[in-house]
Amino acid sequence: MRASWIICLLALGIAGTAMAQDGPRDPFGVMDQSGDNKVSREEFLNRMASMFHDLDKDNDRVLRGGENFPVYDSKGAPMAPRDVTVDEFVQASGQAFNMADQNADGFLTRDEAGAN
Ligand SMILES: [Ca+2]
Numbered sequence: 835m836r837a838s839w840i841i842c843l844l845a846l847g848i849a850g851t852a853m854a855q856d857g858p859r860d861p862f863g864v865m866d867q868s869g870d871n872k873v874s875r876e877e878f879l880n881r882m883a884s885m886f887h888d889l890d891k892d893n894d895r896v897l898r899g900g901e902n903f904p905v906y907d908s909k910g911a912p913m914a915p916r917d918v919t920v921d922e923f924v925q926a927s928g929q930a931f932n933m934a935d936q937n938a939d940g941f942l943t944r945d946e947a948g949a950n
């Protein structure tokens with residue numbers, strides 16, 4: 835359950851980037867600020883931090899209730915979202931990055947990010 839939340843977060847980080855933009859954009863390209871066709875850990879965490887800020891409507895550094903994104907259990911049933919602090923969000927984002935960075939070189943390629 836914890837792991838699926840992290841995967842959900844990663845998917846949100848990548849897919850959500852596209853949803854936040856006007857018109858079709860390349861979400862991987864948005865995260866890749868240096869344009870080297872790789873997303874560094876720093877670029878990823880910057881993006882996730884800015885997403886937390888977007889979600890946290892009342893700026894209390896906790897996502898609760900309607901601020902939270904939908905989560906699902908392993909059978910795909912919706913679960914009540916639990917409160918997420920900014921520290922948890924950043925920590926989970928780092929774990930999501932580690933899971934996605936299959937060769938552990940500190941960068942996500944398009945393949946690793948699932949953003950072909
Ligand atoms: Ca909040």
Ligand SMILES: [Ca+2]
Nearest residue numbers: 935937939941
């Ligand atoms: Ca990598």
